[in-house]
Structure formats: C-alpha cells, structure tokens
Amino acid sequence: MLEGAVNLAERVTGKDLDGDGYVAGTGCPVSKPGTGCPFRNPAFTLPVYPALDPEKLPKVAEHGVLGQLDGTWVNVPGTWGVHTTIMPAPGSTSEQMFGAFHFLTQEYTETLQFRKNTNPVRNRLGSNEQFIGALNYETSIVDRNNLEIHFEMGQYLWLGVWTHEKAAPYDKEGDPVLYSRKTTEADVKNDFLFPTLAAGSQGPQFLPPFSISRQGSIPHGNSIQLFGKQPNDPNKEGPWKDIPNKDIPLEIYPGANNGVLWDADSVAFHPSMGFTAQQLNDLTAKQLGDPEGCPSSRVKPAFAAKLANYPQPIGSADYLDPESNVAYMGRIFNGAQKLNQPDGTVVEKSLFPYCVQPNIKLVEANQKLIDDGLEIISYDKFTLNTVIPQGLQGGSLNNHGTERYCKVHDMKVTMWISKVKNKANGKIYQQLQYEQLMHFQFGFGTDGAHTLWPHIQCNTLRRKSDLDDEVSQGKRARSS
Numbered sequence: 015m016l017e018g019a020v021n022l023a024e025r026v027t028g029k030d031l032d033g034d035g036y037v038a039g040t041g042c043p044v045s046k047p048g049t050g051c052p053f054r055n056p057a058f059t060l061p062v063y064p065a066l067d068p069e070k071l072p073k074v075a076e077h078g079v080l081g082q083l084d085g086t087w088v089n090v091p092g093t094w095g096v097h098t099t100i101m102p103a104p105g106s107t108s109e110q111m112f113g114a115f116h117f118l119t120q121e122y123t124e125t126l127q128f129r130k131n132t133n134p135v136r137n138r139l140g141s142n143e144q145f146i147g148a149l150n151y152e153t154s155i156v157d158r159n160n161l162e163i164h165f166e167m168g169q170y171l172w173l174g175v176w177t178h179e180k181a182a183p184y185d186k187e188g189d190p191v192l193y194s195r196k197t198t199e200a201d202v203k204n205d206f207l208f209p210t211l212a213a214g215s216q217g218p219q220f221l222p223p224f225s226i227s228r229q230g231s232i233p234h235g236n237s238i239q240l241f242g243k244q245p246n247d248p249n250k251e252g253p254w255k256d257i258p259n260k261d262i263p264l265e266i267y268p269g270a271n272n273g274v275l276w277d278a279d280s281v282a283f284h285p286s287m288g289f290t291a292q293q294l295n296d297l298t299a300k301q302l303g304d305p306e307g308c309p310s311s312r313v314k315p316a317f318a319a320k321l322a323n324y325p326q327p328i329g330s331a332d333y334l335d336p337e338s339n340v341a342y343m344g345r346i347f348n349g350a351q352k353l354n355q356p357d358g359t360v361v362e363k364s365l366f367p368y369c370v371q372p373n374i375k376l377v378e379a380n381q382k383l384i385d386d387g388l389e390i391i392s393y394d395k396f397t398l399n400t401v402i403p404q405g406l407q408g409g410s411l412n413n414h415g416t417e418r419y420c421k422v423h424d425m426k427v428t429m430w431i432s433k434v435k436n437k438a439n440g441k442i443y444q445q446l447q448y449e450q451l452m453h454f455q456f457g458f459g460t461d462g463a464h465t466l467w468p469h470i471q472c473n474t475l476r477r478k479s480d481l482d483d484e485v486s487q488g489k490r491a492r493s494s
Contacts, residue, residue: 063194063219066143072189075134077147078172079244079394080226082431083128084149087446087475094121094158095473096368096375098282098349100454102419115456115467119282119349119369122163124473126153126446128170134189135171141217143193147172151230159354168230168238173222194219223405228398228427235413236422241406242398264393264430266376266449275312280373282346284453284466288339294370312367312374315340318347346370372472373449376430379474380447383434391442393432400425410452423455423466446475 077084089095096119103114134145148169155164174191197215202208224241231237267277275298278291297315317340320332324341327333334341349369350362368375380390400408401424410422427450435442453466 063142063192064190066193066195071136072134072145072193074189075130075132075145075147076172076174076189076191077130077149078174078225079396079431080147080149080170080172081130082394082444083151083170083446084130085128086478087124087126087128088478088481089123089473090476090481093379093474095124095155095471096121096365096372097469097471098346098369098372099469100282100467102456107419117345117349119365120157120163120351121365122155122157122473124153124155124475125478126475127151134191138195139220141195142220143195144174144220144222145189145191145193147191158351166230166232168228171227171229173225173227192220192222226396226398227408235416237411238400238422238425239408239410240398240400240425240427241402241408242396244394244396264380264390264395264432266373266380266430266447270377276371277373280449280451280470281371282349282369282468282470283343284468286463286465287343287467289343312370314347314366315344317344321345321348372470375472376447376449376474383445387437388434389437390432390445391435393430395428395430397426397428421455423453423464425450425452427451443480444477448473 099118100115101118103116106114129150131148131150135148137144137146148171150167150169152167153165154162157163172191194216197207197211197213199213202211202213223243225243226241228240229238265271267280268274270277276291276294281291281294283289294315298313301313301316302311317334320326320334321341321344323332324334325336334344347366347370348364349366350364353361353363355361383390398408400410402408408425410425412421416422427448430445430447432445432447433442434445448471450471452469454469456465456467
C-alpha cells in the first residue's frame with residue numbers, strides 16, 4: 015500500500031521520493047532501475063522536438079511544400095479546365111424514386127489565388143506546441159460563356175513533417191513547426207497546478223498523422239476538411255528523406271503514360287450507378303475488335319448513339335431497356351456544353367472523352383509540353399482526402415438542403431506542382447495541376463442502397479506573373 019502511494023506521488027511530482035534511483039512512470043516496466051530497457055530501440059523512438067522558449071516564440075511560419083503555391087494562378091489563354099457534375103433531376107425527390115439525375119459538363123477558366131501568412135499560427139497542446147503555416151486560398155471559376163459558376167475560399171495548412179533525426183523544417187526557410195513544452199515553476203504557480211503537475215512534468219510527444227490539411231467554405235452550403243501527407247522518397251537519406259519525390263516522371267493516373275485508357279478511380283460514374291470502368295474497357299475492346307481485351311483508343315460505346323433518340327419503341331434497332339444500367343448512366347458519354355456565339359446562336363460542343371474521364375485533360379496538357387519542346391524536370395505531389403483508413407476523419411458539413419437531397423459523401427484532391435523547362439532557352443517556370451473528386455450521395459438506389467454521383471474538376475494552371483511577363487516580351491498574345 016505504502017509503495018503504491020509513493021509511486022503515485024512520484025508520478026505526480028516527477029521526483030525520486032524514496033531514494034531508489036527510479037522515478038515511477040519514467041523507466042522501463044520490466045527492467046530493474048539503472049539497467050537498460052530491452053525494448054528501447056532508438057530507431058523506433060519519437061524525435062526529440064526542440065524545447066519551446068516562451069520568451070522567444072517562432073516568428074517565421076514554415077509552409078513546406080505549400081509555400082510554392084503562393085501567388086495567383088490562371089489558365090493559359092486558349093486552354094480550359096473541365097468539370098462533370100451529376101445532380102438531382104428536375105421534379106425528382108430522394109424519398110419517392112431512385113436516383114434520377116441531370117448531367118452537366120463544362121469547360122472553364124479559373125483564377126486561383128494563394129496568400130502565405132508569414133506569422134505562424136500557434137496551437138497550445140500541453141506537452142507539445144504546434145506552429146502552423148497557413149495559406150489562404152480563393153478561387154473563381156468562369157464558364158466559356160463568361161458566367162461565374164463557382165467560387166470558394168479557405169486555407170491550406172502545413173502541419174509539419176516528422177523525421178527520426180529531428181523535427182526539421184521542410185525546406186529550412188521557416189522555424190520548426192513542432193516543439194516540446196515542460197511545466198515550469200512559473201506555470202505551477204500561475205496556473206495553480208499543484209499537486210497535479212510539478213515543474214519539469216511533460217507528457218508524450220505528439221506525432222502528427224498528417225502534414226497537410228485543407229479547410230474550405232463553399233456557398234452551396236458545404237464546409238470541408240481534408241487531410242493528407244506527402245509520399246516519402248526511400249532513395250533520399252538524412253533528415254530530409256520525408257520530402258516528396260521530385261525526380262520521377264509525372265503520372266496523372268496509373269498507366270496513363272503507358273496507354274492505359276479508362277481509369278476506375280477517375281471516371282465520371284460510380285459503380286453504384288450500375289456500370290464500371292472495367293465494363294467500359296471490355297465494351298470498347300470488343301467494339302474495336304481487340305482480342306486481348308485492351309482497347310487501343312477511346313471511343314464511345316455503341317449504346318451512346320442509341321441514347322440520342324431515347325426512348326425508342328420496343329423491338330426497334332435503337333431500343334434500350336429503361337431498366338438497364340446503360341439507359342441510366344449512358345448519357346454521360348454524350349456530354350456536351352452549349353456555347354453562345356457572337357450572332358446570338360448557340361452551338362453545342364461535345365466534350366467526349368473529358369466528360370467521361372476529366373483528368374485526360376491533364377494528361378494531354380503534359381503531352382503538349384513535350385510536343386512543344388518542353389519537359390517536366392521535377393514535381394511535388396500530394397493528395398488530401400476526407401476519408402482516412404483509420405484514426406481522425408475529415409468530412410463535409412452540409413446545410414439542410416444539400417444534406418437531405420445531395421449530400422457530399424466524400425472528397426479527394428490531388429495536386430501536382432511541376433517545374434517545366436524550355437529546352438531551347440533553358441528557362442524554367444512552374445505549372446499547377448489538380449484533380450478534385452467528390453461524391454454526392456443520393457437517397458437510395460433501385461436495390462435500396464445509396465447511389466454515389468461523382469463531381470470532378472480538373473485544370474492546368476500557370477502563374478499569372480509569368481504569363482504577364484511573356485506578354486510584355488512579345489512572346490505571347492494578350493488574352494481578350
């Protein structure tokens with residue numbers, strides 16, 4: 015009983031009260047005092063974060079990979095991003111019918127602004143302190159008829175990179191992000207901590223599961239929170255091994271550079287809609303007469319033509335069963351946008367194949383760089399998601415209308431920040447690409463389960479300042 019009381023007191027005070035050379039709660043639970051712990055392998059211990067001096071707080075925010083985003087990004091004149099959006103059809107209700115939807119796809123131009131906050135944002139976490147690097151962002155998206163169709167604002171947050179060697183900044187430009195904090199004599203007095211904490215007390219160090227987060231506000235009635243971290247490059251050594259890989263060929267989706275066509279994670283329809291990317295690949299291969307089952311080019315499946323005059327009488331050549339999956343989602347393949355003309359007429363322009371897989375725009379943009387005598391010499395990539403395999407989850411808060419009729423189920427965004435070199439003159443500039451995918455959840459499907467509808471945005475941007483310089487030097491025509 016007495017020994018237990020002494021041990022409890024040692025845990026509270028952090029002092030050796032019984033003179034046995036051991037402070038309860040600080041040593042190995044299986045070894046004798048003064049001997050080494052058989053389980054304590056330095057390779058598996060947490061880093062020792064620098065101690066925070068309350069009188070000398072960090073003054074320069076560390077932004078890591080996000081620091082490269084600072085500035086204004088726009089489309090190169092004559093290029094556009096593309097979106098695909100599935101939304102509830104007019105007259106439908108999620109309570110009375112399965113997912114009847116309207117499909118919209120458009121090309122757009124964008125002005126995407128990032129602004130670094132030079133001062134770090136302090137999070138007091140007890141035994142740990144975190145000094146976040148924040149970037150405000152704001153985007154405005156305009157369709158090809160010059161109508162603003164989306165705007166959004168929020169922050170990207172740099173949460174720090176952990177390495178075993180030390181809690182090092184990402185690029186050494188700012189102060190460290192993570193610090194340790196012990197109780198001081200002044201803390202005990204000022205915060206009335208006795209007998210809970212004694213001077214020198216400190217809990218475990220915090221190991222952040224993520225290095226980046228994004229929070230945003232969207233005027234449809236959604237607030238989003240996404241988390242992610244950068245992939246490590248196992249070929250790097252030393253304390254910078256957690257910096258993202260910068261010297262491998264950029265690949266927008268797996269196999270994109272090797273002729274792989276429809277990608278299951280990037281198409282504008284979800285398996286819950288009754289059709290899959292594998293079915294599309296199989297249909298395309300069969301239609302092209304490819305015995306290996308690997309389509310060599312992107313073509314519309316034959317059923318897309320039948321949808322032009324849907325519905326047709328039973329028995330006719332163009333008849334499609336209204337209960338079939340192709341009748342339900344096949345209109346996606348005929349996605350088109352309406353463009354206003356100077357004479358007042360409206361022209362309908364097909365957006366295939368981008369209406370089926372928007373990130374093909376990104377693949378083609380990078381291929382054009384190569385065709386024009388440029389090359390991507392390095393890039394940084396990161397992916398943020400609301401859905402995390404385990405632990406803390408991100409998510410979307412929706413207002414009452416979107417929550418009930420078109421709830422945002424999940425969201426994922428991937429960014430590529432590339433350095434592009436002109437082989438002719440050696441000049442290097444930056445390019446920003448992104449693919450953003452969210453799923454809207456409709457009330458129920460024909461089998462009673464939820465139906466998920468993808469909403470995808472993809473775009474390729476350059477720094478506005480670089481484009482303005484090219485115009486002033488006569489290397490690029492001024493955009494109208």
